[in-house]
Amino acid sequence: EVQLVESGGGLVQPGRSLKLSCAASGFTFSNYYMAWVRQAPKKGLEWVATISTSGSRTYYPDSVKGRFTISRDNAKSSLYLQMNSLKSEDTATYYCARHSALRILRTPMDAWGQGASVTVSS
Amino acid sequence: DVQMTQSLSYLAASPGESVSISCKASKSISNYLAWYQQKPGEAYKLLIYSGSTLQSGTPSRFSGSGSGTDFTLTIRSLEPEDFGLYYCQQYYEKPFTFGSGTKLEIK
Secondary structure, eight states, X not given: OOEEEXXXXXXXXXXXXXXXXXXXXXXXXXXXXXXXXXXOTXXXXXXXXXXXXXXXXXXXXXXXXXXXXXXXXXXXXXXXXXXXXXXXXXXEEEEEEEEEEETOSSOOEEEEOOOEEEEEOO | OOOEEOSOSEEEEOTTOOEEEEEEESSOOTTOEEEEEEOTTXXXXXXXXXXXXXXXXXXXXXXXXXXXXXXXEEESSOOGGGOEEXXXXXXXXXXXXXXXXXXXXXX
């Protein structure tokens, strides 16, 4: 069974940093592009980052580019999101997700974690 | 960026009824369109991809249609477990974008 379990969420002050982790199991992690998607309170979903299978290519929307860094450790089947210079508008539940097809970027996300809550507030 | 518009934010229906949820893209996305379902306490679930292909495990009462800019998710003969939130998403180009969601509730 495919499982994605996020951790590392919490309350953080504006301007500070936080790192989320996602532990993957039930599939060959190194074969899939992985992503982070967030959902602010009472809002819709927003794609935050995607990383290639090897980690050599990363993709971000403008809203987080330069502040967030996605990374992975294939040996540990783990995905990470380093979030710097956090703003109140980054408050959201952050989901770890798997792109659905082997080694392909333009695919939907066929497995999601339960999410980690991040609150940015003083 | 490609804007995805789900015009209905809320829809109420009774078990046994059929419903359709629409999703419109601000430019052509071919068939790079997915539908997701979220139920309270559960992880997001991919229902349909490529506009009309059912993900493994998705009941056959679900169907997707459309191409280009206009897409529709149809649920025939609603079951109690179908009530929840539904989102469309384009993965044609980055940034990948989602619709604002449609909440399907029991009438």
